Amino acid sequence: MKATKETLSPTRVKLTVEVPFDELKPSVDATYRKLARQVRVSGFRPGKVPPRILDQRLGRGVILDEAIQEALPRLYSEAVQAEEVDVLSRPEVDITEFADGVQLVFTAEMDVRPEVTLPEFGELELVVEPATVTDEQVEEHLTNLRDRFAVLKPVERPVQEGDFVSLDLSASVDGEAIEDATATGMSYEVGSGNLIDGIDEAITGASDGDERTFDTELLAGEYAGRTAQVTAVVRGVKEKELPELDDDFATTASEFDTLEELRADVRTRLESNRKVEQLGEARDKMLDKLIELVEVPVPDSVLAGELEAREHRLGHELEHIGTDRATYLETLGQSAEEFDAEVRSSAGKAIRSQFILDAVIDAESIGLDQGELMEQILMRAQRAGVQPDQYAQQLAQGEGLTALMADVLRTKALFLLLENAKVVDTEGNAVELNLPRRPSGEAEDDVRDISDELDAEELEVPAAAPSAEVTAAAGDEATATATDADGEGDSEPPASETK
Numbered sequence: 001m002k003a004t005k006e007t008l009s010p011t012r013v014k015l016t017v018e019v020p021f022d023e024l025k026p027s028v029d030a031t032y033r034k035l036a037r038q039v040r041v042s043g044f045r046p047g048k049v050p051p052r053i054l055d056q057r058l059g060r061g062v063i064l065d066e067a068i069q070e071a072l073p074r075l076y077s078e079a080v081q082a083e084e085v086d087v088l089s090r091p092e093v094d095i096t097e098f099a100d101g102v103q104l105v106f107t108a109e110m111d112v113r114p115e116v117t118l119p120e121f122g123e124l125e126l127v128v129e130p131a132t133v134t135d136e137q138v139e140e141h142l143t144n145l146r147d148r149f150a151v152l153k154p155v156e157r158p159v160q161e162g163d164f165v166s167l168d169l170s171a172s173v174d175g176e177a178i179e180d181a182t183a184t185g186m187s188y189e190v191g192s193g194n195l196i197d198g199i200d201e202a203i204t205g206a207s208d209g210d211e212r213t214f215d216t217e218l219l220a221g222e223y224a225g226r227t228a229q230v231t232a233v234v235r236g237v238k239e240k241e242l243p244e245l246d247d248d249f250a251t252t253a254s255e256f257d258t259l260e261e262l263r264a265d266v267r268t269r270l271e272s273n274r275k276v277e278q279l280g281e282a283r284d285k286m287l288d289k290l291i292e293l294v295e296v297p298v299p300d301s302v303l304a305g306e307l308e309a310r311e312h313r314l315g316h317e318l319e320h321i322g323t324d325r326a327t328y329l330e331t332l333g334q335s336a337e338e339f340d341a342e343v344r345s346s347a348g349k350a351i352r353s354q355f356i357l358d359a360v361i362d363a364e365s366i367g368l369d370q371g372e373l374m375e376q377i378l379m380r381a382q383r384a385g386v387q388p389d390q391y392a393q394q395l396a397q398g399e400g401l402t403a404l405m406a407d408v409l410r411t412k413a414l415f416l417l418l419e420n421a422k423v424v425d426t427e428g429n430a431v432e433l434n435l436p437r438r439p440s441g442e443a444e445d446d447v448r449d450i451s452d453e454l455d456a457e458e459l460e461v462p463a464a465a466p467s468a469e470v471t472a473a474a475g476d477e478a479t480a481t482a483t484d485a486d487g488e489g490d491s492e493p494p495a496s497e498t499k
Contacts, residue, residue, distance in 0.1 A: 003079035010114045011088075011299040017079045019104040027071035031063055064100060076108055086113040089301035111299035116359035119293050121420035126289065128281045130425040131274040133267055141266050142245060145253055152238040158205045159237055161191035165203065166236040169196075171228045173218075178228065180221060185235065196230060206234045275434040279418075282433055286417055287353045296352040306347040360413040368409055376408050 001023055006014040036049040039057060044050075054063060072093060080087055089111035097105035152164055159165055167188055171181035188195050190204065202214040213231045218224055243249045250262040318328055329339055360366070381391035395401040415435050423431040 001075065001078060001082075003082050005083040005085065008109065010297045011111055012109065013085060013112050015076075015079050015083060015085065015091075015108045015110075017075060017104075017106055017108070019075055019106075021101050021103055024067065024071060024104060027074075028064065028067040031067040031070060035063065035066075060100060064098075068095070068098065068104060072106070075104075075106075079108070085110070087111075088113055088299055111301045113358075114297050114299075114355060116294060116296055116356055118356070118359055118363055119290075121417055122422075124286070124289060124417065124421040126282050126285045126421055126423045128278050128285065128423060128425055128431060130427060130429070131271065131278045131431070133270040133274060137270060138263060138267050141270060142263065143242075145266075146242045146245060146249065147240070149249070149253055150240040150242050153241045155237055155239050156208075157237065158207050159190055159203050159234060160239075161200070161204065162240065163190045164188070164238045164240070165190060165234055167203070168233040168235060169230065171218075171230045173223050173226055173228050178221075178223060181218075181228070181230075198230070199232060202230075203232055203234055208234055208237055210234050278431065279433050279435065282418055282421075282423055282431075283414060286414065286421065287349075290356045290417075291349060291352050294352075294356055296355050298348050298351050298355075302351055303344075303348060306351060307344060310343055310347060354410065357410040357413040360417065361409050364413070364416060366409055366412050366416065368405055368412070372408065373405065376404060380404075 001020070002018045004016045006016065008014055032051045032054060033047070035054050035058065036051075037047045039049055039054060040046070041049045041053055041057065044053070076091060076093065079085075087110050091108040091110040093106055093108045095104070095106045097103070155163075165188055167183070167186045169181070169183045169186060171178045188199070191200055193200065196216050198214045198216045202212040203210075206212055211231060211233045213229060215227050216230055218226055218228050243252070245259065247258045250256050250259045254262050254265070256262045256265060314325075314328075318325060325336075329336060332339065334342070377392050377395065378388050381388040384391060386394075395404060418433055418435060423433060425431050
């Protein structure tokens with residue numbers, strides 16, 4: 001077999017494959033054996049029908065065509081491996097030449113991973129916000145903490161913003177009462193804006209027992225979009241009383257004995273949070289910088305698949321919260337065209353980022369050992385609220401493990417870039433990012449417990465591939481469609497057309 005590769009574009013190639021007829025003979029013989037078992041001919045036992053009888057019954061051309069269809073996945077896979085093509089989409093296969101006893105010639109066009117030229121890592125420079133914490137931020141946090149320990153105290157005065165009131169509510173449209181729009185004794189914080197448009201303005205200044213009526217547009221239900229007349233009766237007014245900011249409060253609200261100890265702890269935690277935010281900012285800016293510096297074309301099929309996957313997820317989320325796409329776009333203040341353009345841009349950026357990080361993985365020979373993988377499984381199982389062994393079993397049952405390993409490898413590649421980059425804050429000071437380090441000796445028992453759930457073959461780290469979403473969207477790689485010598489593989493062959 002001879003395969004020739006032709007580059008059609010940076011993301012698409014065409015393979016021309018020439019197969020001598022002698023190399024097709026095993027597939028032809030296997031097809032005869034299979035048909036001999038399937039075709040019933042009087043005077044012959046199943047599996048013993050001679051080829052000449054099958055030719056008479058079915059036609060030699062029909063049998064050869066079936067043999068070719070059975071052989072194509074294997075031949076295509078061998079050509080892909082011989083030419084080292086990194087396939088990202090299902091191939092478009094076309095048989096251009098074939099006759100009985102003559103060579104088979106077919107072509108296959110497919111999207112491929114683009115070549116990526118990486119910049120010098122040490123020349124990358126990022127500017128991030130400082131991780132400093134101001135006294136005002138500490139005091140703001142303490143104020144929020146005081147608010148959590150506040151008590152509500154009844155007051156004999158008109159309603160003010162920040163008060164908590166008890167309300168009786170009713171509504172009508174064109175004089176007809178709305179049964180589902182009544183409530184009694186509803187507690188509401190004035191000014192929070194999480195009840196009905198217009199309620200804050202209506203009841204501010206009202207006293208206990210006062211009634212206020214106002215108009216508002218209904219957002220849901222039978223009368224959605226129509227103007228309703230809402231009546232609110234104030235049944236009680238309470239104000240928040242904050243505790244004094246002193247040592248007693250520190251003892252009540254924390255494990256510390258003094259306010260200064262509490263204040264110091266708040267500062268430490270805020271600084272730690274700012275370092276995490278700073279790392280996130282550096283990560284995002286690194287990806288933006290790479291996309292800016294590196295030209296990465298995106299295969300059409302991969303982009304289309306990613307867009308389809310995102311639309312599918314959005315549909316599930318909207319269904320879960322009980323709304324539709326039009327209403328969702330209205331809340332965003334975007335037209336369908338604006339939203340689709342934003343999603344398309346985001347999807348393209350995500351795919352380019354993956355391709356660049358995969359190139360870093362290859363260039364730096366970044367690997368993943370079993371301990372790192374197990375730590376990731378432990379961490380993600382904890383987030384999902386399931387036992388690690390159960391989570392490992394779920395990963396082993398599909399493409400989950402491959403997707404997890406690709407994700408971890410890309411994260412390691414990104415951290416490698418951040419380690420080598422020059423990072424400064426907006427004031428020109430050098431920044432040491434709070435990059436996560438692999439813990440030593442941590443969770444070793446748990447790692448050993450769940451390592452048995454995944455066999456050695458499953459723990460082999462594959463070559464980095466597009467994300468699970470991108471891979472699924474692009475279609476199964478045809479390298480997985482190869483059949484055995486008898487042409488009895490489980491996978492469907494690539495679609496073909498005989499000329």
